[in-house]
Each structure stands twice: as structure tokens, then as C-alpha cells.
Amino acid sequence: MTAQLELVHVAPPQAQADPRADHFVIGQLIDSGARILDIGCGDGALMRLLAREKQARCSGIERDPAKVRACVAAGLSVTQGDAAADLSAFPAGGFDVVILSQSLQKMPDPRAVLREAARIGGRVIVSIQNAAHWRARIQLLVEGRAARWGEINRPCTVRDMAELARALRLSVETAVPITRGRIGAPFAKTVWRANWFAEEAVFLLAD
Amino acid sequence: MIHAAKVQAAGGVRTLGFDASSPLQLSSGETLAPLAVAFESYGALNAERTNAVLVCHGLTTDQFVAGPNPVTGRPAWWPRIVGPGRPIDTNRFYVVCANVLGGAMGTTGPSSSAPDGQPYGLRFPAITLADTVRVQSMLMEALGVESLFLVVGPGFGGMQALQWSSAYPKRVFASIAIAASARQSTQNLALNELGRQAIMADPDWRNGAYLAIGARPTRGLAVARTAAHILGAPASELREKFEAARSSERFAMSAAAEVRASGASFVDRFDANSFLYLTRAMDGFDLAGDFGGALANAFTGGQTRHCVISFNNDQRHPPEESRAIARALLAAGAETASIEIDSPHGHDAHLMEEPAFEAALTGFIDSAASARGLSL
The missing domain is CATH 1.10.1740.110 (Rna Polymerase Sigma Factor; Chain: A)
Incomplete structure (x- = not known):
């Protein structure tokens, strides 16, 4: 818990907005050739990026059969399964990094999934959509609307994530705010600013 | 290339014979000799001998995976999957399919003649699935194939594919178990x-x-x-x-x-x-049972890339059985793709037109082929 905070500048400020800036940030946070498990890997876009740019050896797990079909047809090592039930099969320390890219908020029991991810991976990268961004706050205040009646996507803020990590005795090695597809300065301890101004955030967690 | 073995062809059935100098060692401790192995092959082995595919047939099919059976007159049993331009492309791969040990399509079995000239009948020794795979291994060696690019099969054949990657992990680059299980239900x-x-x-x-x-x-x-x-x-x-x-x-x-x-x-x-x-x-097949009850141990340390495919209406080998295989592979740290295909056709879906099934096969095989350095 008294981890040394090493604030790594993951990237210079970009000129162009990147719709999946979180993928770019994640790519900067992993080592070349790392063994990666992507939980809730979707269509496998991040796995493809990491394999291409970082020569990472990627495995994925995804619940949606249509997305698994696309992944397997694209030659990706993706298992059709449910993180809640299937993560227990993975050996401890089986991967260098376990990634939850905007998928933790969609899990029925995020705490259990994050605990399993920390057991399986040396490090865990979590990216979230920040429900405490000022625009979201104003929307709730003014419009009185918060729910999105699509798939389950529980609200999570930068502060929530920092506290969940602390509760699970994981240290936040670095965290990177993303706003309008642009990457901000990393933070680890001072979360109030990011909690107001980041639309998304990527956390690098370690035991 | 072929040692201690002789290829013969009679009535359209091609067999490779092993004489008493290379007997089959059975799991029971007994030996079986002479041994004939009937097989079909399609395509050509490349110079590096890296493009061999072994197709393991199901309980009631035979080695005629991509061409008609000259004995029964029945058509090929898996023409949608094996052939030129098909997911298992015979223009790219050297595809071998052998009649299983104990089968009745040319490989030594209870209907074959024993050394005394009479059919074996019940005098044929008890065999296991491991013996079946051991025979296939003898065949592939005799054909000059040290390591398989791919072993693949449905049902009973999928069980053989699992046994292959467990028993010979260094000799199997990729494996596909279709609608199979690691233990008979x-x-x-x-x-x-x-x-x-x-x-x-x-x-x-x-x-x-x-x-x-x-x-x-x-x-x-x-x-x-x-x-x-x-x-x-x-x-x-x-x-x-x-x-x-x-x-x-x-x-x-x-x-x-x-x-x-x-x-x-x-x-x-x-x-x-x-x-x-x-x-x-x-x-009698129980791969976990052979490894102290933990299926993951059957695959630990192997470098084989695995693909596990099941069909959601399969009553014979339901998806849960494939899920158990996938979980064991993940626990063993094996590179694994696993997918459940939606199909109204049940277990027999692997024989039918199922675009999602074929796309998954093609994707996995192409990606494994490029990892193996095989060109398209």
C-alpha cells in the first residue's frame, strides 16, 4: 500500500482525437512480448493492436457469441465464456497483464472479477468511463437522467475505481485521464481533478 | 521414407502394413502384429514436412473423408470441410485420414484374419483410444511426418485429437476438437x-x-x-x-x-x-482420469494451439463438455480458442452447412498456418 508512485508520461499530447484512446494508452503501458489476457475482449480490436504493435501474446474471453465468432474467425485465441464463472480456471500468475477494457463496469460482480484478475495477472489494467465527469454531473443535475437502458453498464467514477483498488489492496501504479479522445497527464494519488475532468481513465494496478 | 511398413492397395482401399518387427504396443500390455492401417491422403507433403493434417474420423465413419468410399459406394463424409479451397484446403495441406484401429474399413480389427487365417472375432485384443492414436502416430512416422501441423476430428475423432495433443505435445502444432469430450458421458x-x-x-x-x-x-x-x-x-x-x-x-x-x-x-x-x-x-476414454483427475494436467507444458468447437443443440456431446475442455486448456496455460455454434442440427451440425462453423475453422487454421510459416 505504500507503493512508490511512478508517474509515467505515457504519451505526448496528441493533435488528433482518437476514438479508442484507451487502447492507445494500454498499448503504452505494456511491455513488448507480454502475455496478455483481455477479459471482455469484444471484437478483439485491442488484442489485434497489442499483437501488432507490441508483439504481445494475447488471449481473450468474451461472452457475446457473435463477437467470439468474429474473433475466432480472425484467428484470435478467444474463449467463449463468462468471466464470473470461468476466471477461476486460470492459473495464478498465468499472464503478465490482465486487461479489463471498459468491461469491468459490465460485470455482475466487478469486485470478484477484479480480485480474480489480480490473481491471474502480475498487473491489471482497467479502463473505465467516468460517471463523475462534469458533463455527466450536470446532465444528472439538470436533466435528472442517469440510466442508459441498454446493456448493464454500472456507473463508476475515477474515485470509485481508486477506492475499489484500495479495498482489494491493489496499488494504483499510474492512471491516465482521457477527455474527448485526448490523453491527459497521468495521475495516481490526486484523483479529484481527474474525477471532474476525465471522461475516461485507464488504471494500471499491481499487487 | 516408409520403414518397416509396406503400402498396398486392394479394391480401392490403401493400407500400410507393419510386420512383426514393429508390433503395436497396446495399453493392455499385449502386442498386435502384423498390423494393417488403411488410410487416404489428399494433397502433397511440402519439402519441410510441416503441412501435414491428420483428420480423425468418428465412430461410424471411415478414412474416406474427402472422396467417395469405393467399397460402400458412399460419398465422402466431410466434403464441406476437407477439399480444394475448403477450410482444410487440400491445395495447401497434406491431409491424411486413417481408418481407426479395430475399424472395419481396412485397418486391423476383429473382422481381420488372425495369424491362423481365421477372423479374430472376440480373440482381437481389447483396445483403447490411446492405442488408436498410437497407430496413427506409427502411420504418420511411416509417411515421413515427424510433427503434425494440425490434428482435427469430430466426436470420437475429437477425442482422438485431444489424446494426440496430450500424448504427443511436441508433435502437434495445432488441434481442433469438434463436438467432443475429454471423457465419455x-x-x-x-x-x-x-x-x-x-x-x-x-x-x-x-x-x-x-x-x-x-x-x-x-x-x-x-x-x-x-x-x-x-x-x-x-x-x-x-x-x-x-x-x-x-x-x-x-x-x-x-x-x-x-x-x-x-x-x-x-x-x-x-x-x-x-x-x-x-x-x-x-x-473407456477419460483423459482427466489418466492424469490424477485434473484434466488441465493432460495439457500442461504443451505448446499446441487449441481450438474447441461445440454446437448448442448437441445431445451427444453437449457444449458443457467442450467448456470443460476449454477451461482445462486455459488452466494449463494453453493457447485456446473456443466457440459454441448456434445450430438446429445437433451433433450432426459438423456435417452440415454451417457458415459460422466454417468461418471459425478457417480463421483458426489460417492463423495457425501463418504462425507455422505456411504460406496461403
Whole structure:
């Protein structure tokens, strides 16, 4: 818990907005050739990026059969399964990094999934959509609307994530705010600013 | 290239013979010699010998995976998957399919002649699925293939694929187990037992010595086929057949016309004793049991890339059984793709037109081929 905070500048400020800036940030946070498990890997876009740019050896797990079909047809090592039930099969320390890219908020029991991810991976990268961004706050205040009646996507803020990590005795090695597809300065301890101004955030967690 | 073995072709069935100098060592401790292995091959082995694919056939099919069977006149059993431009592309790969040990299509089995000139019958030694795979390994070595690019099979063949990557992890680059399981289910055990009892209760079975007197226990074999058919079709389809039979027949619901028709052609081409031996081998398969009860241990340390495919209406090897394989592979740290295909066709979906199934096969195989350095 008294981890040394090493604030790594993951990237210079970009000129162009990147719709999946979180993928770019994640790519900067992993080592070349790392063994990666992507939980809730979707269509496998991040796995493809990491394999291409970082020569990472990627495995994925995804619940949606249509997305698994696309992944397997694209030659990706993706298992059709449910993180809640299937993560227990993975050996401890089986991967260098376990990634939850905007998928933790969609899990029925995020705490259990994050605990399993920390057991399986040396490090865990979590990216979230920040429900405490000022625009979201104003929307709730003014419009009185918060729910999105699509798939389950529980609200999570930068502060929530920092506290969940602390509760699970994981240290936040670095965290990177993303706003309008642009990457901000990393933070680890001072979360109030990011909690107001980041639309998304990527956390690098370690035991 | 071929040592201690001789290729022969008779009546369109190509066999490779191993004489007493290279006997088959069986799991039971016994040895079997001489041994003939009937096989078909398609495509050509490349100079580096890295493009060999072994297709393992199911319980009731044979080595004629991509071409017609000259003995029975039946068409190829897997033409959608194996052939030029198909997912297992015979223009790219050297594809071998061998009749299983104990089978009745040219490989040594209970209907073959024992050294005394009489058919083995029940004198044929007990065999296991590991023995079946050991024979395939002898065949591939004799064909000059040290390491397989891919081993693939459905059902019983998928079990063989799993056994291959477990027993010979360094000799299998990639493996695809389709609608298979790592252990025969109780339900399948029970139906196979019914089939075996039906055969043995047929007066023409003659304690397994029917061939010597020119008889065939066809009624028993037809019941065995019906029992096997029950789980091959999805429940809804089976129900329709039963309902249709009930309105037209007094008692023989299970012998609905269509089942009977397929049973009839089956009894003409399949040897009853073979059915006894093969189902016993299949029923005894328990890969986890061979590794202290933990299936993951069967794959630990292997470098094989795995693909596990199941079909959601499969009554014979339901998706849960494939999920257990996938979980074990993940626990073993193996590179794994696993997918459940939505299909109305049940277990037999692997024989049907299923675009998602073919896309998954093609994707996995192409990606493995490029990792193996095989060009498109």
C-alpha cells in the first residue's frame, strides 16, 4: 500500500482525437512480448493492436457469441465464456497483464472479477468511463437522467475505481485521464481533478 | 521414407502394413502384429514436412473423408470441410485420414484374419483410444511426418485429437476438437451399452464368430445404430420422428422409417464386432482420469494451439463438455480458442452447412498456418 508512485508520461499530447484512446494508452503501458489476457475482449480490436504493435501474446474471453465468432474467425485465441464463472480456471500468475477494457463496469460482480484478475495477472489494467465527469454531473443535475437502458453498464467514477483498488489492496501504479479522445497527464494519488475532468481513465494496478 | 511398413492397395482401399518387427504396443500390455492401417491422403507433403493434417474420423465413419468410399459406394463424409479451397484446403495441406484401429474399413480389427487365417472375432485384443492414436502416430512416422501441423476430428475423432495433443505435445502444432469430450458421458456409456447388448443378444452374433459361418447380426446392429442415432439428432427433430412413427406404427416408435433406413445401410457396411470394440474404447476414454483427475494436467507444458468447437443443440456431446475442455486448456496455460455454434442440427451440425462453423475453422487454421510459416 505504500507503493512508490511512478508517474509515467505515457504519451505526448496528441493533435488528433482518437476514438479508442484507451487502447492507445494500454498499448503504452505494456511491455513488448507480454502475455496478455483481455477479459471482455469484444471484437478483439485491442488484442489485434497489442499483437501488432507490441508483439504481445494475447488471449481473450468474451461472452457475446457473435463477437467470439468474429474473433475466432480472425484467428484470435478467444474463449467463449463468462468471466464470473470461468476466471477461476486460470492459473495464478498465468499472464503478465490482465486487461479489463471498459468491461469491468459490465460485470455482475466487478469486485470478484477484479480480485480474480489480480490473481491471474502480475498487473491489471482497467479502463473505465467516468460517471463523475462534469458533463455527466450536470446532465444528472439538470436533466435528472442517469440510466442508459441498454446493456448493464454500472456507473463508476475515477474515485470509485481508486477506492475499489484500495479495498482489494491493489496499488494504483499510474492512471491516465482521457477527455474527448485526448490523453491527459497521468495521475495516481490526486484523483479529484481527474474525477471532474476525465471522461475516461485507464488504471494500471499491481499487487 | 516408409520403414518397416509396406503400402498396398486392394479394391480401392490403401493400407500400410507393419510386420512383426514393429508390433503395436497396446495399453493392455499385449502386442498386435502384423498390423494393417488403411488410410487416404489428399494433397502433397511440402519439402519441410510441416503441412501435414491428420483428420480423425468418428465412430461410424471411415478414412474416406474427402472422396467417395469405393467399397460402400458412399460419398465422402466431410466434403464441406476437407477439399480444394475448403477450410482444410487440400491445395495447401497434406491431409491424411486413417481408418481407426479395430475399424472395419481396412485397418486391423476383429473382422481381420488372425495369424491362423481365421477372423479374430472376440480373440482381437481389447483396445483403447490411446492405442488408436498410437497407430496413427506409427502411420504418420511411416509417411515421413515427424510433427503434425494440425490434428482435427469430430466426436470420437475429437477425442482422438485431444489424446494426440496430450500424448504427443511436441508433435502437434495445432488441434481442433469438434463436438467432443475429454471423457465419455454416462448417457453415451448407457446408449453404447444398449447397442452392445442388442448385438450380443442377436442369435446371429454367435459369440462373435458370425463371420466364420457367414452370418451377420444385422438386427442387433440396427438397434445399436438406432441407439447411437438418438443422440445424434437434436431433441426436437427426434420428437417429430417419434410422433410420426406413432401415428403409423403400433409399437416400433424408435424404429421410425428414416432411422431404420439409415440403420439398414449401416448394418450392411459396419461390422458388429467392430462396433463392440470401438464403443468400448470410446467408453473407456477419460483423459482427466489418466492424469490424477485434473484434466488441465493432460495439457500442461504443451505448446499446441487449441481450438474447441461445440454446437448448442448437441445431445451427444453437449457444449458443457467442450467448456470443460476449454477451461482445462486455459488452466494449463494453453493457447485456446473456443466457440459454441448456434445450430438446429445437433451433433450432426459438423456435417452440415454451417457458415459460422466454417468461418471459425478457417480463421483458426489460417492463423495457425501463418504462425507455422505456411504460406496461403
